[in-house]
Amino acid sequence: MIHYRISAFDPKAHYLKVSVHIAQPVQPVQYLRLPNWIPGSYLIRDFAKNITELNVTNNSGKTIHLDTIDKSNWSFKSDEAVIISYYVYAWDLSVRGAHFDQTHAFFNGTSAFLEVVGLEHQACQVTIEQSNISHKNHWKVATGLPKIDTDKQGFGLYQADNYNALIDYPVEMGAFTEIHFSACGVPHTMVITGVFDCDESRLKEDLIKICETEINLFGRPAPVEEYLFQVMVTGSDYGGLEHRNSTALICSRDDLPYKGMQKATDGYLQFLELCSHEYFHTWNVKRIQPKVYQDSDLQTPVYTNQLWWFEGVTSYYDSLILHRAGLVDTPTYLQLLAKQMTRVYRMPGRFKQSVSESSWLTWTKFYQQDENAPNAIISYYTKGSLIALALDLTIRKATQGKKSLDDILLYLWEQFGKTQIGIEDGQIEAICSQVSGVDLSQFFEDYLFGTKDIPFAELFAEFGYHFGLRAQSGLDDLGGDQGGDLVNDAANESVDSALPNHLGANISATPQASLKITHVWHNQPAYQAGLASGDEIIALNGLRIASKAQLDNLLKRHDNNQPLSCHYFRRDELRSTTIKLEAPLKDRVFIRQVPDASSNIKWLS
Incomplete structure (x- = not known):
């Protein structure tokens, strides 16, 4: 049995101290290696x-020569027990690596x-040391x-x-806040690290609804047998990574x-979607899996075109679960869905790359x-979720509501998830x-x-x-319903509510007021x-532009027939050009229920 020891050693240097005890090394040469990527995040990260x-020593403390084979592989020769010791520099504040300072590890x-x-x-044993x-x-x-x-701590x-199990259990150490609850009889815990203010009771009740909806x-x-949410709170980060009985969130x-809080904020709904998404992966990724990801070599990329299902379907269900759990009503869910769909309709790249290719080339x-x-x-997350939505609607329509995407999901769970049989491409x-x-x-x-x-438009019409x-109605318009009258679509697409012209670019404000x-x-x-x-825009038509609000106002007032002079910096070089504005594309999605629509097929119920 391999025995690891790890401790939070030096918070100022951000060093974790690790040792590995091998009672009987492989003969004649023992190889060591560290993964180059982490399951669920498809990028070579070179953790080594x-x-x-x-270094390697025997039980007497004698140093044994260690050969470096490449960036993440080593070897040594020994016919007796050895101890491998090293430090890990932990300064990656994300869900994928390691982070250690005076506040947590x-x-x-x-x-x-x-x-x-x-x-x-x-089997591997690990001692987490004080x-x-x-x-x-x-x-x-x-x-x-x-x-x-x-011990109690x-x-x-x-x-x-x-080893594959060992690396699928992230560890948090700190003076964190703990929220304990039971969902369908299963003990759950959320630990929250960082500086924050939280209504723990509301969060607990909402998590119970999400977890029980997915279990059922x-x-x-x-x-x-138990589940752990590990949450790191910062000023602006966002993300999550699934594990076999836990998830790391930021x-x-x-x-x-x-x-x-009365009505849930957009930020809180986003956090609940994140929790829903990563918890859903307990089934759809950690147990229903592509065959190529089962015991995959973490040294080199592994390719599949199936991520449309594993991430796209999960992205479809993450907000749908909030609706099924009663955490959002139908109009709110439709707003969430419209914004998700807008992220696809805004991307001209959707006509250049298929979702299958997006999955295959995720590494680059x-x-x-x-x-x-x-x-x-x-x-493959966003367009994959649209494929999942369309698949759900298509199946429901073709079977008069007798079948849905749920049936596909449950079939995969019974035939592949419970049996741990990997799924082949196609x-x-x-x-x-x-x-x-169908x-x-x-x-x-x-x-x-x-x-x-x-x-x-055709698919949704079948369901009312x-x-x-x-x-676009403004630079920060992310899609969704702007109000109006269903009888006349122009009410939602009127000139009054939309920018009369646009730049065709994404813009962010800088600390330099540009x-x-x-x-x-x-x-x-x-x-x-x-x-x-x-490029850093500093003036339009001879006037300084220092904020998105100023740019929004100018775009709404400017006549498309008049060229717009622009002064900007490219690196440290001052340049100028002339912009001819155009009417904005119709690429913001909105979805509404049609009053008194006659449809016998249910979608949201």
């Missing part, structure tokens, strides 16, 4: 770059624990690792079935509910996006047709492997909903004027 002072096993090649299928800082500050430990012998001995969707019993302090094009991304790629698409009884081959050819827009596209271009859309005004990502 953060390892320092790596967090790490994933992929950042901290070397794999002992050849012995990776053996250190000066953890003892002084009364830190506790929160992890999904199975306990063997721990959680320090002590844990055990994992094998897939069927009891839940596939975990959010803005403004996203948490505050005492006295999706996870390493640049300023041209909106013009060149599409997200298999899910065939299963969708098989389970629904030939969906052309559907997938057009929308998964092709780049066609889905005919949502109106789908429409309207023009506006910086972050993305330029091809063949639109900023592009035609020669502007590029990174």
Whole structure:
């Protein structure tokens, strides 16, 4: 059995101290390695770059020569027990790596624990040790690792079935806030680290509704004996990463509910969606899995076109679960859905890249996006969620409501999730047709492997909903219903509520009281004027422009027939150009229920 020891060693240097005891190394050569990527996040991250002072000694303290093979692989020769010791530099404040300072310590096993090649299928024991800082500050430990012998604070001995299990239990140490609750009889805990203000009672009740809705969707019993939400609170971050019985989350302090909050804020709904999304992965990713991700080699990229299902379907259900749980009413859900759909309709890249290709090339094009991304790629999260929505509506329509996407999901859970059989590329698409009884081959050819827009207006109409596209009403308009009259679509797309013209670029404010271009859309005004990502606009028509509000006001007042002079900095060079504005595209989605619509097929119920 491999035995790891880890402690929060030096908060100023951000060093975690790790040792690995190997009772009987593999003969004649023992290889060691650290993963280059973490499951659920498809980017080569080279975690080994953060390892320092790596050495091997025997039980007598004699140093054993260690060969460095490459950036993340090592080897040594020994026929007796050895201790491998090293430090991990932990300064990545994210859900993917490791972070340690005077306030807390967090790490994933992929950042901290070397794999002992050849012995990776053996059980692993881990001792999480008290250190000066953890003892002084009364830190506790929160992890999904199975306990063997721990104290009241959680320090002590844990055990994992094998190395792949070991690296799937992130660890949080600190003086965190704990929220305990039960969902369908399963103990759940949320630990929250950081500076924040939160209505813990409201959060607890909302989490219970989300977790019970998802457990009941897939069927009891839940596939975990307990579950842990690990939340890091900062000023503006957002993200999550799923694990077998836990999730690591990061959010803005403004996203948490505050005492006295009446209506849920957009930020809080976003946080609940994040919790719903990562919890859904307990079934759809951690147990229903692509075959290529089962025991995959974490040294090199692994390719699949199935992420449309694993992330796209999960993204469809994350907000739908809020509606089914009674946390949002139908108009609010339709607003959330419209904003999600708008993120796709704004991207001209949806006509350049299929969702299947987006999944296959996630290692480069999706996870390493640049300023041209909106013009060149599409997200398998957002477009994948639209495919899931369209698939759900299509199946319900074709079967008169007797089948839905839920049936596909439950089939995969019974046949693949519970049995841990991996899914081959192309298999899910065939299963969708098989389970629904509907030939969906052309559907997938057009929308998964092709780049066609889905005919949502027709699909929604079958269920008594109106789908429409309207023009942008302001620089911060993210989509959704602006009000108006369903009898006349122009009420939602009127000139009064929309910008009469636009730049065709994404703009962000800078600390220098100017506006910086972050993305330029091809063949639109900023592009035609020669502007590029990174350009800093300082004046339009001879007047200083220092805020989005000023730009919004100018765009609403300016006549398209009059060219707009623009002064801007590209790096440190002052330049000028002329912009000819155009009417904005209708790319903001809105969805409404049609009053007294006659439809016998239910979608939201």
